[in-house]
Amino acid sequence: MRFLTVSGPPSSGKTSVILRVIEALQARRHKIGVVKFDCLLTDDDALYAKKGVLVKKGLSGALCPDHYFVSNIEGCVTWGKENDCDYLISESAGLCNRCSPHINDITAVCVIDNLSGVNTPRKIGPMLKSADIVVITKGDIVSQAEREVFASRVKQVNPGAVIMNINGITGQGAFELTSLFESASDIDTLKGKTLRFSMPAALCSYCLGETRIGEEYQTGNVRKMDMEDNK
Amino acid sequence: MRHETLYQQPLTATLAEHPYIEDFLSSFGLTVTVSNNSLEHYLDQLNPDLLEDLGLSREQLNRSLDDFLNGMLALRKPLDKIESLTIIGGRNKSGEEEHVELTLQPGEVTCIVGPTGSGKSRLLADIEWVAQGDTPTGRRILINDQVPDSQWRFSTEHKLVAQLSQNMNFVMDLTAEEFIQMHAESRLVTNPQEKVAHILEQANLLAGEQFRPDTPVTALSGGQSRALMIADMAFLSKSPIALIDEIENAGIDRKKALNLLIREEKIVLMATHDPILALMGDRRLVIKNGGIAKVIEANETERRNLQRLEEMDNQLLALRNRIRSGETLEQL
Ligand SMILES: Nc1nc2c(ncn2[C@@H]2O[C@H](COP(=O)(O)OP(=O)(O)OP(=O)(O)O)[C@@H](O)[C@H]2O)c(=O)[nH]1
Ligand SMILES: Nc1ncnc2c1ncn2[C@@H]1O[C@H](COP(=O)(O)OP(=O)(O)OP(=O)(O)O)[C@@H](O)[C@H]1O
Ligand SMILES: [Mg+2]
Ligand SMILES: [Mg+2]
Ligand SMILES: [Zn+2]
Ligand SMILES: [Zn+2]
Numbered sequence: 390m391r392f393l394t395v396s397g398p399p400s401s402g403k404t405s406v407i408l409r410v411i412e413a414l415q416a417r418r419h420k421i422g423v424v425k426f427d428c429l430l431t432d433d434d435a436l437y438a439k440k441g442v443l444v445k446k447g448l449s450g451a452l453c454p455d456h457y458f459v460s461n462i463e464g465c466v467t468w469g470k471e472n473d474c475d476y477l478i479s480e481s482a483g484l485c486n487r488c489s490p491h492i493n494d495i496t497a498v499c500v501i502d503n504l505s506g507v508n509t510p511r512k513i514g515p516m517l518k519s520a521d522i523v524v525i526t527k528g529d530i531v532s533q534a535e536r537e538v539f540a541s542r543v544k545q546v547n548p549g550a551v552i553m554n555i556n557g558i559t560g561q562g563a564f565e566l567t568s569l570f571e572s573a574s575d576i577d578t579l580k581g582k583t584l585r586f587s588m589p590a591a592l593c594s595y596c597l598g599e600t601r602i603g604e605e606y607q608t609g610n611v612r613k614m615d616m617e618d619n620k
Numbered sequence: 621m622r623h624e625t626l627y628q629q630p631l632t633a634t635l636a637e638h639p640y641i642e643d644f645l646s647s648f649g650l651t652v653t654v655s656n657n658s659l660e661h662y663l664d665q666l667n668p669d670l671l672e673d674l675g676l677s678r679e680q681l682n683r684s685l686d687d688f689l690n691g692m693l694a695l696r697k698p699l700d701k702i703e704s705l706t707i708i709g710g711r712n713k714s715g716e717e718e719h720v721e722l723t724l725q726p727g728e729v730t731c732i733v734g735p736t737g738s739g740k741s742r743l744l745a746d747i748e749w750v751a752q753g754d755t756p757t758g759r760r761i762l763i764n765d766q767v768p769d770s771q772w773r774f775s776t777e778h779k780l781v782a783q784l785s786q787n788m789n790f791v792m793d794l795t796a797e798e799f800i801q802m803h804a805e806s807r808l809v810t811n812p813q814e815k816v817a818h819i820l821e822q823a824n825l826l827a828g829e830q831f832r833p834d835t836p837v838t839a840l841s842g843g844q845s846r847a848l849m850i851a852d853m854a855f856l857s858k859s860p861i862a863l864i865d866e867i868e869n870a871g872i873d874r875k876k877a878l879n880l881l882i883r884e885e886k887i888v889l890m891a892t893h894d895p896i897l898a899l900m901g902d903r904r905l906v907i908k909n910g911g912i913a914k915v916i917e918a919n920e921t922e923r924r925n926l927q928r929l930e931e932m933d934n935q936l937l938a939l940r941n942r943i944r945s946g947e948t949l950e951q952l
Contacts, residue, residue, distance in 0.1 A: 486675075487675050489675075503791070504791050506792070506793070507792050507793075507794070507802070510647070511647045511648075511649070514674070514675030514676075515675045515676075515680075518648075518675070518676070518680070518684070519680060529787060530787070530789060530791065531787065531789050531790060531791055531792075532785070532787055532788050532789060532790060532845065532849055533782075533783050533784060533785045533787075533849065533853075534799070534803055534848075534849055534852050534853075535789075535790055535791070535792055535799075535837075537803060537806065538792070538799065538802050538803050538806060539792075541802075541803075541806030542647075542806075544688075544691065544806075545643070545644055545647050545688065546647050546648065546684075547684065548684055548687035548688035548690075548691050549683060549684060549687040561741075561745065562745075564754075564755055564756065565749055565755075565773070568754060586675060586677065586680075587672070
């Protein structure tokens with residue numbers, strides 16, 4: 390089974406791009422499973438189900454969705470395998486720019502859009518910087534030159550990645566992306582695999598449910614801002 | 621490939637030769653203190669906790685820097701020369717065979733015509749992707765009579781194809797000058813300042829209304845943005861093939877624009893329904909139902925009409941200008 394992790398900022402076009410790729414994969418008679426990870430709510434599972442693919446959704450609620458992702462992804466891979474999927478695709482919204490679901494030896498895709506601003510590629514952490522394929526969406530809304538400038542900003546922070554422009558609505562470019570999916574990592578299990586990058590160490594008193602503000606309530610991994618003026 | 625001298629010589633020398641390394645490091649949230657120590661030494665002394673906070677590992681930073689330098693150095697190498705582009709037919713939307721084999725040469729302008737939805741953009745996309753029977757049309761594209769290296773497909777340094785699309789919007793929060801500057805830097809052009817000034821000047825020659833270098837790109841009019849994009853493509857792009865999706869519908873001098881774009885020996889393909897532009901081309905591909913249905917070579921009889929068309933066009937232009945300046949059209 391080929392497995393890929395797809396992540397990207399909220400509303401960057403992850404679902405739209407995956408749907409366009411699914412259409413192309415289905416035309417080649419492949420069976421596809423999708424797992425959608427989100428925090429509070431998602432309707433993406435309905436969109437996937439409408440395409441006739443197998444769907445699982447996981448809502449992390451009070452946890453960081455990427456932490457929730459790592460604790461559950463092995464089970465998802467087993468589920469995909471048991472259902473004879475040829476492809477399993479995970480979609481997760483990168484909510485805190487520091488966490489990333491990408492796994493070593495598993496093809497990692499990051500979806501980011503042209504409208505997010507020239508400096509956004511710099512602000513996103515390992516989710517973008519360690520991806521193998523970066524898909525840039527919403528190019529239809531901007532000029533060619535702006536697409537190129539944006540792509541060069543992405544290239545600067547992830548020079549080793551394949552960078553592709555895809556239109557999530559018309560699917561322009563999706564055909565080409567699908568050919569990359571066809572050479573994605575082929576696996577049976579995630580046993581023994583490791584994350585590309587460690588997730589932030591949490592565990593301060595607030596992680597454990599504390600709500601009161603004040604020095605005396607802060608225990609564990611606490612870090613303070615420097616309030617002195619810069620020289 | 622690792623560029624050892626870059627890592628070993630004093631950082632001052634490396635940054636003088638490759639100023640973009642500083643911007644690269646700052647894009648990862650790192651600040652460089654220039655010293656006589658080497659780049660290697662700078663990387664070695666980075667605090668692991670700082671890297672961890674930035675979501676970065678030493679290995680990944682090393683790998684990215686190597687990839688980045690390879691990309692930047694590749695930009696300095698000259699492009700392979702392109703002598704021909706061949707389109708080998710596939711099938712149309714009904715699955716019928718497309719009987720074409722067409723070879724285009726540098727300096728030639730090929731117009732693409734056909735109703736909306738007929739497949740003009742798909743043909744341009746097939747060329748951009750250097751299709752090898754792996755797109756819905758089944759077309760194949762040869763460069764210099766050969767199946768090219770698949771590096772063309774993903775290279776951002778040596779792009780085979782430069783596109784000028786219909787959309788001219790901007791969302792970036794930059795002035796026209798900053799924008800072109802950033803574009804020039806990403807292309808690693810020599811003398812960026814000079815190039816940028818030249819592009820802004822040429823754009824102003826094409827546009828009906830002048831704009832200043834400090835105008836935000838988001839405030840440019842449709843015609844001004846189009847003029848800026850045409851000048852940008854003409855003077856920044858090194859790609860040997862240019863694909864143009866309709867330059868007619870904007871307030872710019874389209875003949876001057878086309879001449880700027882074809883000035884260098886490029887293979888130009890242009891989707892257009894403008895009779896003047898169509899007659900300036902060397903041939904026209906007629907697209908129907910997803911396939912190339914007909915190839916019309918430009919001929920003298922048609923070309924002779926170009927002059928008349930231009931006269932008609934100038935008459936219309938004069939009328940347009942009269943309306944613009946508030947005159948009436950009671951007398952033609
Ligand atoms: N114009 C344009 N809109 C797009 C494109 N791709 C996606 N969109 C639109 O952007 C919006 C968000 O797209 P989604 O695919 O739902 O984004 P997502 O990343 O899956 O969002 P979440 O899962 O909620 O984080 C939708 O309204 C899409 O129709 C594109 O290429 N061009
Ligand atoms: N030979 C073909 N086989 C299958 N599908 C095709 C073929 N040619 C084109 N198509 C599909 O037809 C649709 C319309 O084509 P396209 O967008 O290229 O039209 P167009 O001529 O550019 O239209 P417009 O003038 O509106 O821009 C696209 O989805 C394209 O992929
Ligand atoms: Mg989604
Ligand atoms: Mg089109
Ligand atoms: Zn997190
Ligand atoms: Zn906490």
